[in-house]
Amino acid sequence: MTTRRVAAVGLLMLLTACSGSSGTTAVNQPTTAATSSATADSGPTITIKAFRYTSQQVAPGTTITVRNLDDTDHTVTSDVSGQFDAGDVKSGTPKTFTAPTKPGTYAFHCNFHASMHGSLTVT
Numbered sequence: 001m002t003t004r005r006v007a008a009v010g011l012l013m014l015l016t017a018c019s020g021s022s023g024t025t026a027v028n029q030p031t032t033a034a035t036s037s038a039t040a041d042s043g044p045t046i047t048i049k050a051f052r053y054t055s056q057q058v059a060p061g062t063t064i065t066v067r068n069l070d071d072t073d074h075t076v077t078s079d080v081s082g083q084f085d086a087g088d089v090k091s092g093t094p095k096t097f098t099a100p101t102k103p104g105t106y107a108f109h110c111n112f113h114a115s116m117h118g119s120l121t122v123t
């Protein structure tokens with residue numbers, strides 16, 4: 001009995017020590033999360049609003065965020081197949097794609113709405 005109690009107390013102390021150290025880690029986490037989300041927000045963005053794209057000029061190979069402010073889904077798909085495609089960008093859920101590595105002006109469109117056209121400049 002005595003041995004079991006000692007073991008139980010030892011385990012309790014161990015658990016306390018563990019939760020104490022994880023508490024320290026949790027304090028550090030918000031700082032890291034805030035930094036990474038700030039980086040994502042400050043990057044180049046193509047915004048879609050009222051079935052129109054904002055134009056964007058980026059360096060080769062840049063990661064571009066697409067934000068859809070409309071209620072319906074849109075895509076950012078290069079006119080020349082295979083250059084880039086953000087896929088199905090749902091309302092309120094940003095997606096990213098990588099800009100071409102070769103400088104130039106790239107025309108793109110929406111797969112769902114034939115009237116939607118935009119251009120991406122890589123310099």
Ligand SMILES: [Cu+2]
Binds near residue numbers: 112
């Ligand atoms: Cu569309």
